[in-house]
Amino acid sequence: MRILQVNKFHYLRGGAEKYFLDMSEKLRHDGHEVAVFSMRHPKNLPSPWEKYFVSRDSFNESKLRDRLLAPGRIIYSLESKMKFKRLVRDFRPDIIHIHNIYHQLSPSILSVAKKNQIPVVMHLHDYKLVCPNYQLFVGGQICYRCRRHRYCQAVKHCCFHGSRVKSVLVALEMFIHHRLWKIYERAVNLYLAPSNFMKETVVSFGIPEAKVKVLYNFIDRPGTKEEKNVPVGEYLLYYGRLSPEKGINVLLEALKITPSAPSLKIVGSGPEAEKLELSVKALGIQDQVEFLDAKFGTELEQIILGSKAVIIPSVWAENMPFVLLESLALGKVVIASRTGGLPELIENGTSGFLFENGNADDLANKIMALDSCDLESIGVAAKREVLDLTLEKHYKKLLDIYHSLIKKS
Incomplete structure (x- = not known):
């Protein structure tokens, strides 16, 4: 199987990166062909695919020119789309597994998958699919104010880094992606939720229940x-x-x-x-x-x-x-x-x-x-x-999901 794994960071940074890197290595070890798409960064692990990686974006550290261009790249990155298009053309994946792509990569890459009729599975490592600030957490309280696409609430409560300007940007990002373009709805075949709570939450925000499957994370010790x-x-x-x-x-x-x-x-x-x-x-x-x-x-x-x-x-x-x-x-x-x-x-x-x-x-x-x-x-x-939450059992379930989506495509 030819699998394209996508995550904006290609170094160990948090739980999402640990999963992305560990699973990519496991798939390679078992004989599958694995390509990765990510962002350039000094901490990145070596990769034969790094020539396709997009330029580094760090919105807090960038030069003034890059900061002025950042809003457009967050919403739709042409660089990501073009480099992803070349990678898809050269690698010809059977399936694409998306992890965290927000901001630095943007969902512009999903249109490439859709055009090439390649099934996409998206792993929900956080709540960004439905929440502008990733956490469902504002002012010390769990927050569901953006249900039914009410992203103006993010601006009202300055939920992104306490900044009105940044909150306007992420609210606009959510509105364009989910209300105008419906880009995730059209391109993602299946969402993987690491908990029942995650599944119930995204479904309550409008993601079709049939498109969300619970797959617990694994722990091997x-x-x-x-x-x-x-x-x-x-x-x-x-x-x-x-x-x-x-x-x-x-x-x-x-x-x-x-x-x-x-x-x-x-x-x-x-x-x-x-x-x-x-x-x-x-x-x-x-x-x-x-x-x-x-x-x-x-x-x-x-x-x-x-x-x-x-x-x-x-x-x-x-x-x-x-x-x-x-x-x-x-x-x-x-x-x-x-x-x-x-x-x-x-x-x-x-x-x-x-x-x-x-x-x-x-x-x-x-x-x-x-x-x-x-x-x-x-x-x-x-x-x-957690006896059943082993790498091998998780891996078998993931492969079954891959095969099922490929068969339907």
């Missing part, structure tokens, strides 16, 4: 292969991006009202790092909290294994984060907010704990409950939740 007890650690752990939507302030408030709680390690980096350190001092819990820079690989795994529980206090509608999958696969107790796709893999009190979104008191109660629970048994049940 030695711990997922067998059910054995994992020793209970000593500290609470948050790891991931330090940003407002992650709800770390809720966790700090819960720790403040739980004097007997274990110590907390916060592992990661992000725009809220300095503010969170100040909050810890203001709350008087600096002796209970340790900040560590972002960790990866074996070093991160050892930190996870040493924890008593992993806390996911997100206040936005998390999709299906790798933090959840990774923690469950390692047999750790997870305490997560009841939001987005998080409850889909946690049975409250059996394979982890759920607390009311944004409620520090409820989170504190769940933390205090740890001492009266059989955490080893909960850890085994946590592993069981």
